[in-house]
Amino acid sequence: MTTTFSSLPVVDVGPLGSPAGATDAELSALSQRLYDVFATTGFAYLTNVPLSFSHAEVFQMSRDFFALPTEEKMKLAKRSFRPNDNLKEGFEMGPAKIIEAKSVDPSSKFNLAETNVWPDEKVFTSRNKLEKLYVELQSLASKLLSLLAMSLGKPADFFAPYLVDSLSTLRLLHYPAVASAASGSRSATQDEVKLSCTQHTDSGILTLLHQDSTGGLEVCNSSGDWVAAPYIPESLVVNIGDLMAKVSGGRFIATMHRVRAPEPSSSAAVVSNQQNGETRALGRISVPFFFEPGENCLVRSVDAEEGFVVYGEHVRTKMKTWVEFQDDDDN
Numbered sequence: 001m002t003t004t005f006s007s008l009p010v011v012d013v014g015p016l017g018s019p020a021g022a023t024d025a026e027l028s029a030l031s032q033r034l035y036d037v038f039a040t041t042g043f044a045y046l047t048n049v050p051l052s053f054s055h056a057e058v059f060q061m062s063r064d065f066f067a068l069p070t071e072e073k074m075k076l077a078k079r080s081f082r083p084n085d086n087l088k089e090g091f092e093m094g095p096a097k098i099i100e101a102k103s104v105d106p107s108s109k110f111n112l113a114e115t116n117v118w119p120d121e122k123v124f125t126s127r128n129k130l131e132k133l134y135v136e137l138q139s140l141a142s143k144l145l146s147l148l149a150m151s152l153g154k155p156a157d158f159f160a161p162y163l164v165d166s167l168s169t170l171r172l173l174h175y176p177a178v179a180s181a182a183s184g185s186r187s188a189t190q191d192e193v194k195l196s197c198t199q200h201t202d203s204g205i206l207t208l209l210h211q212d213s214t215g216g217l218e219v220c221n222s223s224g225d226w227v228a229a230p231y232i233p234e235s236l237v238v239n240i241g242d243l244m245a246k247v248s249g250g251r252f253i254a255t256m257h258r259v260r261a262p263e264p265s266s267s268a269a270v271v272s273n274q275q276n277g278e279t280r281a282l283g284r285i286s287v288p289f290f291f292e293p294g295e296n297c298l299v300r301s302v303d304a305e306e307g308f309v310v311y312g313e314h315v316r317t318k319m320k321t322w323v324e325f326q327d328d329d330d331n
């Protein structure tokens with residue numbers, strides 16, 4: 001159960017990037033702190049993150065991607081993708097290394113280990129940098145996972161099997177600005193809030209999110225109130241996924257969250273039309289990194305002696321509910 005929090009806690013993870021390495025005392029304090037926030041809010045901001053990319057660089061790469069002509073972006077789309085069902089556009093990448101076919105379940109339409117697709121390098125030059133960002137986020141997430149293992153009374157390398165053929169996903173998201181219901185003659189009630197991303201919990205171990213200053217992310221507390229998670233410069237938002245909630249024996253919480261559709265006035269950036277010079281609000285840019293184990297990873301609660309779940313099965317069950325994957329011929 002979450003608590004009635006009214007803002008998200010901030011966790012300074014500076015020691016994780018210290019050139020001399022973190023001291024045991026720092027690691028144990030950080031481990032305890034992460035336990036406390038994941039057992040109460042399930043969500044936090046991380047500051048002093050050990051990444052070589054600034055927010056400006058990450059968001060510029062995303063904006064460059066979304067500024068590509070629609071036909072370049074659609075070349076990369078999944079066959080089952082139905083653009084009309086979405087108030088957002090996204091691009092995602094998995095590990096650069098191709099996961100061996102042995103880890104892929106041939107009977108499923110959800111191939112969890114697809115090869116990455118990239119726009120032509122003549123039109124998009126950030127591939128190498130995004131691959132580097134992926135590796136850095138995977139490394140940070142792995143360090144956090146060791147701290148969580150320690151906080152659950154396990155050795156720091158307890159979750160090492162989770163990193164084998166890990167299927168983590170880095171996703172660039174763009175939520176275009178839309179005029180709000182509140183700007184019309186009636187004021188918007190809670191039910192009329194326009195959402196770019198409906199309420200959900202994440203499915204994996206944990207999520208590390210870059211969000212720009214447009215805002216819109218909201219997190220649900222135990223009273224059912226939606227608490228805004230506004231931008232904090234150079235921070236990442238971290239939250240626990242369903243899998244880790246289960247693995248922690250319910251000690252950690254996969255907290256419900258959603259994203260309000262950005263209004264033109266709140267947009268962090270504008271784009272100008274080269275023909276007529278008019279500018280338009282870009283909307284929200286966010287870059288979640290979903291930290292996930294390998295498809296064949298056996299998962300169970302730290303309290304249980306038996307009863308493994310295979311991660312690939314867990315995630316496929318959840319994917320069947322995602323709007324992006326509803327095929328017309330799949331009823």
Ligand SMILES: O=C(O)CCC(=O)C(=O)O
Pocket residue numbers: 173197202209211217257258259286287288
């Ligand atoms: O854009 C965001 O802030 C969050 C997106 C999100 O929650 C998700 O993709 O799971």
Ligand SMILES: [Fe+2]
Pocket residue numbers: 200201202257
């Ligand atoms: Fe999410």
